[in-house]
Amino acid sequence: MAQRQISTNQHTTMFRKLLFLLAFCQSSAGITFASPGEDGRSERKIISGHIKDAENGETLIGATLFVEEQGVGTASNEYGFYSISLLPGSYTLSYSFIGYQVVEKKIDLTENTVLEIELTPESKKLQEVVIAAEKKNKNITRVEMGVEKLQPKVIKSIPALMGEVDLIKAIQLLPGVQTTSEGGSGFSVRGGTPDQNLILLDEATVYNASHLMGFFSVFNNDAVNDLKLYKGDVPAQYGGRLSSLLDVRMKDGNSKKITGAGGIGSISSRLTLEGPIVKDRTTFLFSGRRTYLDLFLPLSGDEDVKDSKLYFYDANMKFSHRFNENNRLFVSGYLGRDVMKSPDFRMGFGNQTFTVRWNHIFSPKLFMNLTTVWSRYDYELGTSDDRPESWLWESDLQDVGLKADFSYFIQPEHSLQFGLQSFYHGFNPGSAKGIGSQTVFSEYTVEKNQSLEHAGYVSHQLKIGEKLVVKYGVRASLFQNMGEATVYHFDDNFELTDSTTFAAGDIYKSYFGLEPRIGLNLMLSEHASVKFNYNRSRQYIQQASNSTAGSPLDVWFPASPNIKPQVADQYAMGYFRNFGNDVFQASVEAYYKDMRNTIDFADHAELLLNKQMEGEVRVGNSKAYGVEFLLKKTEGRLTGWLGYTLSRAERTVPGINEGKTYVAPFDKPHDISSVLNYDLSRRVSFSANWLYASGQPVTLPVQRYEINGTIIPLYSERNGARYDDYHRLDLSLTLRGRNKRNRPWSGEWVFSAYNVYNRKNTWVLNFKQDEEDPRETYAEKTYLFPIVPSVTYNFKF
């Protein structure tokens, strides 16, 4: 009871602090908060509205509005909404977005005005010289740094493994982002672990973004509107992970007409249908994908293979409805599952997410989004038949959350964002039991754990003079463990000593912390700027995984009386420079990251089906630093980027590597990625990417010894060696069909090849005893993908 009291107090304190901060922001900005948009209090008038794609009505996120006369501007938010307040007068407004034609509007501003803007995509003209490039220097003007945005059409142009367009594989090609294992969809940002990435699909957390043991990701590119990867400067609105935020937004669905798109690939087929239910008011989108490798299994002569199943599917759906100018509703969901079955074993795992959002515009200056999310991940594993030894192993986790986010567009020079959020996490780490009719096993269940994660935040962006933009804010987060639960106590040697039981609903441990975030942007010229950023983040839930590639069986576990939350401080500085009329964008970013309560695991830890799993956790500190170089070309026949990262990530954890500092598992000092797309003609384009990375750190033996006929390796230090350097070239060629007027559909062929020069990149090194001469030991390399060609046919109608 006393503990519950404390947590309530902490709650109140937190909100008090927030209110104080809000008040502080107001006074420092010299504005009156209580009168958003009230006429008479301010002479300024507001222009607001949404920016959309003219062809399909899809929201354009981050499109800009620039007021020529004033030299000020704003950008549309995640829902396409923008707002700017100006003194009455005549203005030229220019709306722009990369890949779209600029729209200019002349306006005599006398009262608050709503302007709904539709931008038309630039058609694929060949000799096109882009004229209206003035406002393409957004990378220079915005405060954000360490942020990468990729559009689905760019992702689509990148050669893909087995022709499966994959957005996670695409972000792995960005500087500062590493693949965790060959062909895998886990990624490491600036030396962090995959569980330090917050992956959101329409605001719902995706806990396992992979299909088929990690070789493909759960995101169907056809259903995606926009994605943004924050490598450091995570907005105060988001938190809970130390490394990054991957914010994926699904399409709303075409509001103009019913359209479809699909593809038939080497391993899967896709189909997307979208359109208006009520034109310009209600839209729907449905997108499905299924692999069909298993459809060929019955053709096999082998009985075992014949009875096997192996496939995955996923489905995205979304409805959006516009009640009126000020109220919009979005309902979206994702469902995906992998199924594997052999005559002896079966396994299934998958994610489900569901999001309902309500956008409400209180006044042209105050925008609100209310979100409820639900997400779930589960797996089951067991034997297929009914035998006395048959068993079933299940695990699941669930999130339920409520968020209220506000954007307050005070003046072009000021904007304020604030909000509150609460999440419930319920983790079932696993339960295994015998299921045969005459079972030989009794049940073993690791108790469910439940927790609450609350946060409030406020962030203020301020333009000081012509050259300086400042963004500062704070996120206050509170994490609570909730009964019923058994907490195990361990001594200094991590041996179990005792346990305490808590009743249902008891809050038995709380952690509270402030996460300040500051960003500065100093414009050196129209084409160059220097940015600085400081960011603190706290992570309360993490994954029990010590393998490099990760598996669908890895479970999540929360901070607890035994496990303190992980905390990171990241400092970053960058220089951004555009050349050639902003067609070339160049940047250098340096970062230093200092992390506390870093989690690693004991040698030979037992992380699955272990009630005392917390006893396997070892806690220490870590740091990561590096420099990222990026040169990007976004327009013309040749587009793409070249990135180079020089970095280092290391850990010091008592109990591991004898307490000495060691290289973090995803440390890759040198990393080069080049991604190019060249339009040979209107109908033919060619893409190539080449990547190079230092070999993955690995622990290799130095000596061996023999016990009872078995040769055992003796290792020197953790991650003291590396695999061979990794490099690979992928190519693809896209042939688009002629657009025939009497044909309602158009199609394209994509031919691609992964690992063109057949590099045998090490997946794993094993050390073995020779079968003929047991005294001889040798190293054996396993590599996964030789050259993998594939063909895909895509169509749309």
Place this chain on the structure above:
Amino acid sequence: MTMKYLKYFFPAVLAALFSACTERVEIDLKEAGEPKLVVFAEITNERKAHALYLSRSVPYFYNQEGPVVAGATVRISDGTNTTQLTEDITQPGVYLTPEDFAGIPGFTYRLTIEDVDVNDDGIAETYSAETEMKNTVPVEHITVIYNSRWDGWEVKLYALEPGETTDYYLFKVYKNGVLYTDTIDNYWTTDDKFFNGNKIDGPIVQYFDEEKGEIVNPGDMVTLEMAGITKEYYEFINALQQEVNEKIPLFSGPAANLKGNISNGALGFFAVMPTSRGSTVYRGEGLPQAVTVTNN
């Protein structure tokens, strides 16, 4: 036990999916460093001459028989009595207890090794280890059944598990009196997670793999040996099997050294454990089993 199944399951899935390729490669390893003493013994409650093995670690690609450590003074003490082991004249590096030596469950045994100079620095080192002999449960009976799906003979255990304690068991198997499980990577172990305080009603605890030429013919007598081991030895065996078996990036944690129980940086394990046995005569596929029980 589940992890054991996983090891068979996932490589099969991956192999089916991707043409994963392997090849032998030459790699350069770091400087090996000083050799270390390697100790191994499994002392049971049987009355016999128990063996203790001393050898030396070698550089990883040494590729010859490892050097033994001869001439050491080895003693085992149970707190009141101290027994000195004598080196086998025919096999240097092998030290034997007297013929009438038997461990007693509940006793703690201390091993000391003196007069060895493993790193050749002219100064003799001393090593020691201490461990307890746990209890085991009697094997009620066993069955041996051929499983055509796996192509092998499963040895199933029937016994009663005590509920008060967390127990760890080691299983070895004999065919016609000859130890079949003769290397440590063939051991099967389990904790009592799925049986604690229950009847152990026929889980598979050992296995003859036909594909590896491990054949059980009708008329063969199969004997299961069940030993109660310490948590430390259980973890040692499991860690050893993880290090020796193939690593898969999806599941395998980082490579790490085994945690033995010998002091002064020596490698290996000094294990003491009581055993119980059960036997059966295999009659053939699909035929009912003759139940013969021999408890220790």
